[in-house]
Amino acid sequence: MEFRKPPALIDWLVTTLIPPAQREAVIGDLWERYSSPMQFLSEGVQIMPYAVASQIRRASSFAVLALQGFALFACLGGFIPDLAGAAVPHWARAAVPTAAALLGLLLLGAYRTPSQRPLSSGALDAIAAAVAVILAEAAVAGLAAEQLIGPGWLFLQQGIVMGLTALPVLLILRVASGIDAQSRLAEGGVSDLADDYTRFERGVRWRNLAEISACLAIILVSVSFLLRYNPPIAPIAWATQAVFAALTLYLAIRGWARPLPSGTGQLRAQYQGELARQHRLRRVMWWWWFAPLFAGLGLNLIAPGISQNQPLRIALGAIAALALAYCIAKLVSDRGRRVKQEIGALETMG
Amino acid sequence: MSEAYSLGQFEQLVLTAILTLRDNAYGVTIHAKVEDLSRPRKAALGAVYATLDRLEDKGLIASWLSDPTPERGGRAKRYYRLEKAGVRALRDSARTARRIIDIVESWGDGEWNFASRPR
Numbered sequence: 001m002e003f004r005k006p007p008a009l010i011d012w013l014v015t016t017l018i019p020p021a022q023r024e025a026v027i028g029d030l031w032e033r034y035s036s037p038m039q040f041l042s043e044g045v046q047i048m049p050y051a052v053a054s055q056i057r058r059a060s061s062f063a064v065l066a067l068q069g070f071a072l073f074a075c076l077g078g079f080i081p082d083l084a085g086a087a088v089p090h091w092a093r094a095a096v097p098t099a100a101a102l103l104g105l106l107l108l109g110a111y112r113t114p115s116q117r118p119l120s121s122g123a124l125d126a127i128a129a130a131v132a133v134i135l136a137e138a139a140v141a142g143l144a145a146e147q148l149i150g151p152g153w154l155f156l157q158q159g160i161v162m163g164l165t166a167l168p169v170l171l172i173l174r175v176a177s178g179i180d181a182q183s184r185l186a187e188g189g190v191s192d193l194a195d196d197y198t199r200f201e202r203g204v205r206w207r208n209l210a211e212i213s214a215c216l217a218i219i220l221v222s223v224s225f226l227l228r229y230n231p232p233i234a235p236i237a238w239a240t241q242a243v244f245a246a247l248t249l250y251l252a253i254r255g256w257a258r259p260l261p262s263g264t265g266q267l268r269a270q271y272q273g274e275l276a277r278q279h280r281l282r283r284v285m286w287w288w289w290f291a292p293l294f295a296g297l298g299l300n301l302i303a304p305g306i307s308q309n310q311p312l313r314i315a316l317g318a319i320a321a322l323a324l325a326y327c328i329a330k331l332v333s334d335r336g337r338r339v340k341q342e343i344g345a346l347e348t349m350g
Numbered sequence: 351m352s353e354a355y356s357l358g359q360f361e362q363l364v365l366t367a368i369l370t371l372r373d374n375a376y377g378v379t380i381h382a383k384v385e386d387l388s389r390p391r392k393a394a395l396g397a398v399y400a401t402l403d404r405l406e407d408k409g410l411i412a413s414w415l416s417d418p419t420p421e422r423g424g425r426a427k428r429y430y431r432l433e434k435a436g437v438r439a440l441r442d443s444a445r446t447a448r449r450i451i452d453i454v455e456s457w458g459d460g461e462w463n464f465a466s467r468p469r
Contacts, residue, residue, distance in 0.1 A: 003420060003421045005423060011423070022399065023425075024415065024425050024426055024428070025376070025377055025415070025425070025426065025427065025428035026377065026399060027423065027425055028418075028419075028422035028423065028425030028426060028427060029376070029377035029378045029395075029422075029427075031421065031422045031423040031425065032378050032421060032422050033378060043395060046394060046395070046396055047394075047395055047396035047399065048396070049396065050394065050396025050397055050399055050400040051396060051399060051400070053400065054399065054400040054403040054404070055403075057403075057404075058403060058407065
């Protein structure tokens with residue numbers, strides 16, 4: 001039986017517009033309702049904003065997004081105190097590319113394929129944020145060239161170098177929020193525990209490699225920055241880099257999951273133990289990833305606020321530090337809950 | 351017993367559509383039923399999908415994919431059914447609506463003519 005169907009190009013266009021998680025049902029429904037190419041296209045375009053908004057709501061984690069925003073804003077210099085007579089405050093200059101990057105990350109989250117691996121998701125997050133920041137800066141440069149805004153809105157080379165340190169953090173935020181054993185619960189049970197553990201071990205290996213690489217990238221960029229610009233906070237920054245180096249070494253030695261043992265009883269206990277141990281390790285790492293941000297808030301907002309007797313600046317710094325701590329704690333507790341579920345599911349398995 | 355979720359009007363329409371469609375509740379049929387229930391107002395198909403997602407996230411409905419069919423370009427239908435919490439929420443909304451209807455119906459037609467009332 002021959003059915004009326006939309007032209008291939010329009011079908012492709014509408015399919016592309018609808019987020020992957022909703023395509024199957026929505027595009028199928030549109031095919032069923034098909035009466036003309038214009039009707040098909042028009043309905044697809046009208047559905048898109050609803051589908052994207054719904055998918056953003058479903059796929060986005062407020063804590064992850066807030067931490068991404070914090071990392072970008074801080075690395076782009078948003079918390080740096082302004083010099084007297086500065087044409088554009090640092091926070092305003094950093095806010096534009098940060099907002100653009102967050103918008104890009106929200107859209108990317110909506111269009112993420114459900115089966116996408118955490119490492120690919122993290123890499124795409126970093127690329128999307130970098131592209132969004134570049135586009136925002138290009139737009140600012142265009143406006144400045146037309147003399148619609150002042151040149152003070154543009155980043156200095158120093159700001160761009162520091163902005164690069166946000167990219168590994170963005171990658172890690174996505175990669176480390178997974179628990180490396182997500183597929184098992186989604187499928188409703190494990191037929192082969194050994195296969196499942198092998199998948200978990202592989203996931204841990206990739207995540208650990210990503211985290212080590214991100215640590216090394218941050219050390220590399222930060223050391224280049226320190227050697228080139230020698231900022232006033234250099235002693236603290238060097239100490240931070242030393243701790244980053246120590247953590248990298250620790251991850252390289254102890255970050256991997258133990259290899260597959262023989263015997264189901266032993267395997268189950270090891271699996272549960274590894275899930276718990278990996279979570280403890282991630283918990284420490286997550287607080288550490290943002291430790292420089294806490295230091296930055298203290299040095300750039302709270303300390304100058306105290307020395308210059310500016311209660312507003314002190315309050316802003318304290319609120320930002322509390323919000324940052326809340327987001328990290330939320331992320332850790334969300335992950336901890338999922339790990340607990342995994343461990344419990346392993347316990348109840350026959 | 352936990353307190354039932356308070357439904358918005360559009361959510362009530364979508365849940366009622368799923369309830370009446372029984373085993374045939376999926377995007378196209380739910381939208382048609384919602385338009386029928388809310389006439390003369392039109393309902394956007396996208397709003398129906400967004401509401402279905404929200405209701406599913408709140409645990410009021412559940413969904414599953416059927417087998418693919420050729421008239422849908424080889425794509426599956428996503429069917430929906432009410433969960434117990436959804437039935438409870440809809441019942442609560444219906445009771446509230448019933449109380450409103452009782453009050454409104456107890457008013458005579460003349461009572462509605464606000465314009466003719468002396469101030």
